Amino acid sequence: MKRLHVTMAALALATLPLTANAQSLSDLQALSPEERQAYWESMSEEERTVQREALRTEMQALPAEERAALRDQRREQNRARWDSMSDDERAAARGERRARQEQHRAQMRERWDAMSDDEREAARAQMQERRAAHQEQRRQRWESMSDEEREAARERHQNRRGDRQRRQESSSET
Numbered sequence: 001m002k003r004l005h006v007t008m009a010a011l012a013l014a015t016l017p018l019t020a021n022a023q024s025l026s027d028l029q030a031l032s033p034e035e036r037q038a039y040w041e042s043m044s045e046e047e048r049t050v051q052r053e054a055l056r057t058e059m060q061a062l063p064a065e066e067r068a069a070l071r072d073q074r075r076e077q078n079r080a081r082w083d084s085m086s087d088d089e090r091a092a093a094r095g096e097r098r099a100r101q102e103q104h105r106a107q108m109r110e111r112w113d114a115m116s117d118d119e120r121e122a123a124r125a126q127m128q129e130r131r132a133a134h135q136e137q138r139r140q141r142w143e144s145m146s147d148e149e150r151e152a153a154r155e156r157h158q159n160r161r162g163d164r165q166r167r168q169e170s171s172s173e174t
Helices: 002-014 025-030 033-041 045-061 064-083 088-114 119-145 147-173
Strands: none
Touching: 025 045, 025 064, 045 088
16 A cells, blocks of 8 residues: 555656646646646645636636536546545545645644734634625525425435444444
């Protein structure tokens, strides 16, 4: 398993010059997950911020149907990759994801601790605005659904909740 990760990292580094040219959403989507990760890691924090903003703008400029199709396609790719993994690979992937999340939380905490009181207040206000906008989008999406779509959404939610509970139970047994 460790050998696989080292091999993948070497492959990602070898393709780094090729991936550094990815500029658009479609270019990034054409990359493998390892290439995409190498691409993002090759940039400075400022470059990543600029690139994220450019990609966000490009994504928002797409028609809603195209955005939904891209999200669905990505979801299917992720699901297929996950389904093709062995139990050991899934456990390793979960561990790697947890480590990345912890690293991200630590970075966010450092940024928060370095902020002045005014900056913190502005950040809180921005988070509240984002949360309110997200809730409004979800409400509008829900209200635009037919009864059948709402029932399907409820079922998906229940399935995800059940999957999460089963994972928690199985991880607590080990």
